[in-house]
Structure formats: structure tokens, C-alpha cells
Amino acid sequence: MITSPLIMTVSERDEFKRTNFDVEAGFKTLTEERDDLKRKLNNLAQGRWEYFNGSFYYKSTITKTWQESRDDCLQKGADLVIINSKEEHDFLRKLKKVMWIGLTDSETEGTWKWVDGTPLNERYWDSGEPNGEKSENCVEIKKFDSENSWNDVSCSTSKNWICEMKVIP
The missing domain is CATH 1.20.5 (Single alpha-helices involved in coiled-coils or other helix-helix interfaces)
Structure with missing residues (x-):
């Protein structure tokens, strides 16, 4: 057949x-x-996005709490900035704006983690910081003229913020 x-x-x-x-x-x-x-x-x-070293950064023009700021970043397909190098930190300081970054110890007091869950390695704390214990669980870049510019502050405070969208993994 x-x-x-x-x-x-x-x-x-x-x-x-x-x-x-x-x-x-x-x-x-x-x-x-x-x-x-x-x-x-x-x-x-x-607009309001700026490119630097493999990421786009969004600088807010209004103020919100840390969580509201993070929610805004997530809606944009980004997240609050994670600082991975001195160069990135210097780039952010040049913006000359007090702003939220993606660092918090709200999960476990004294254990600072980035919004992606990675532990803190690069540290740029201002003198005497962090100092807020249970009442200050979120981090802002506060100074522009000093490499050590981070301050822990209450997450309910309203501040500008900066989102990061990585384009190069």
C-alpha cells in the first residue's frame, strides 16, 4: 500500500x-x-529621564513619602535608585536635590537592604548616621558637597525621589 x-x-x-x-x-x-x-x-x-552608565534616572518634581515615591517608580517600570558605585553616587549628588533612594531597614531594624532585596555594600552615610533606630527606616541623599551624604529619616516624610530603570543588566 x-x-x-x-x-x-x-x-x-x-x-x-x-x-x-x-x-x-x-x-x-x-x-x-x-x-x-x-x-x-x-x-x-x-521627559525628566536622564541616562547614566546603563540606566535611566527619573527625577521627581514633587514630594511624596518613601512608599508613595516607590509606587510611582514601579508604575513607571522602574524602582527607587540602587546605588552600586561611587560614580553612580557622585552622579546623583550632582543633581543637588534632597531625595529618596531605594534603601530601607523597615523589614529588620539595622539591616539595610535595597529595594531589590540585596544587602547594603557601598556606604555613604553622613557622620553619625544612621541614627534613627525604629523611627527612621528610609534613606535620603541629603548633602551634595560631601561624599558622605546619606541620612536615615522617617519614611512618612515627603521628599523628592529618583527612580532607576536599568537598560543594561
């Missing part, structure tokens, strides 16, 4: 279905990634 090349076996059909499912899932993932990139680019195009 001669079989037509167009006839599939059950196993060939099942394999085709699995491959098709994988392709559709990959397409869905790529579509979601594309839409996320479009949203991020749209946010950047709306």
Missing part, C-alpha cells in the same frame, strides 16, 4: 501540536516583552 506524503501518523501529529504550542507560547512572551519595552520607551520619551 502506498501512503500519501500528506498523511501524518498520530505521533507526528502530536509532535506538531507540541511544537505549535511552544511557538505560540514563545510568540506570546515576545509580544509581552515588546509591549513592556514600548511602555518603558514611552515613559522615557515623556
